[in-house]
Amino acid sequence: MYQIFFFLFAGAAIGFAVNLLLQRHPIYSALSLIGVMASLASLYLMLGAEFIAAVQVIVYAGAIMVLFVFVIMLLNAGEEARTHRSRLVGQFGMPLVVMLLGLLASVLFRQVPPDAVVRFGDYPGQTASIGLRLFLDYLLPFEVVSILILVAIIGAVVLARKEV
Amino acid sequence: MVPLSYYLVLSAILFGLGVAGFLFKRNIVTIFMSVELMLNAVNLTFVTLSYAFRQLDGQIFVFFVMVVAAAEASVGLAIIIAVFRNRQTLNADEISGMKL
Numbered sequence: 001m002y003q004i005f006f007f008l009f010a011g012a013a014i015g016f017a018v019n020l021l022l023q024r025h026p027i028y029s030a031l032s033l034i035g036v037m038a039s040l041a042s043l044y045l046m047l048g049a050e051f052i053a054a055v056q057v058i059v060y061a062g063a064i065m066v067l068f069v070f071v072i073m074l075l076n077a078g079e080e081a082r083t084h085r086s087r088l089v090g091q092f093g094m095p096l097v098v099m100l101l102g103l104l105a106s107v108l109f110r111q112v113p114p115d116a117v118v119r120f121g122d123y124p125g126q127t128a129s130i131g132l133r134l135f136l137d138y139l140l141p142f143e144v145v146s147i148l149i150l151v152a153i154i155g156a157v158v159l160a161r162k163e164v
Numbered sequence: 165m166v167p168l169s170y171y172l173v174l175s176a177i178l179f180g181l182g183v184a185g186f187l188f189k190r191n192i193v194t195i196f197m198s199v200e201l202m203l204n205a206v207n208l209t210f211v212t213l214s215y216a217f218r219q220l221d222g223q224i225f226v227f228f229v230m231v232v233a234a235a236e237a238s239v240g241l242a243i244i245i246a247v248f249r250n251r252q253t254l255n256a257d258e259i260s261g262m263k264l
């Protein structure tokens with residue numbers, strides 16, 4: 001049962017990611033990316049990370065992707081033009097990507113012990129301890145990151161402002 | 165039961181697809197979305213290893229990655245809007261002012 005769900009959501013994530021590459025219109029790519037993020041949220045749930053799954057849906061699939069779709073509609077982005085100006089990427093791009101993937105997979109299969117398995121419900125409900133860790137051990141990074149968000153908001157307003 | 169390595173290979177595949185999108189897509193909004201896909205793949209690795217080692221630090225790191233990704237998305241999309249306003253194009257090949 002659990003394996004079926006894993007392969008269902010893993011297949012959905014890979015399928016949506018491939019669709020992101022194949023679509024020529026950015027709005028379809030954005031919708032595929034939302035699909036990838038939703039599938040990943042289900043996988044996080046199966047790994048016992050309820051807090052991360054909820055934040056994934058709310059922040060990533062919700063806020064960030066709404067921002068993307070909003071900008072795509074604002075700029076009225078159309079179909080992607082087919083240009084082949086970068087010969088380096090055209091010739092070496094795909095082989096290098098496949099090489100990177102093969103390297104990662106070989107390292108993973110060599111390093112991860114084969115008896116390490118993921119069981120559903122083996123590591124449940126850590127949200128309360130995440131909150132405690134966040135506000136006790138990671139208080140300074142938390143505050144620094146809040147300042148970073150503030151700077152980013154001001155920067156976005158300044159950059160997107162109409163020139164006067 | 166699913167082997168731990170399946171999760172890690174899934175995130176490697178998603179990362180590879182993100183790299184491929186970054187290289188082959190020509191629309192700067194889609195290139196930006198490929199970066200988000202790579203960030204998501206790395207987040208899956210963090211959560212998987214957090215499960216494997218029974219340590220919560222991985223999930224807290226994912227939280228910070230998400231916050232930084234939100235900041236990055238807001239600033240990046242503002243830059244895209246500024247570029248579009250000046251150049252009237254979203255094609256990455258047309259934006260080559262810094263090329264030698």
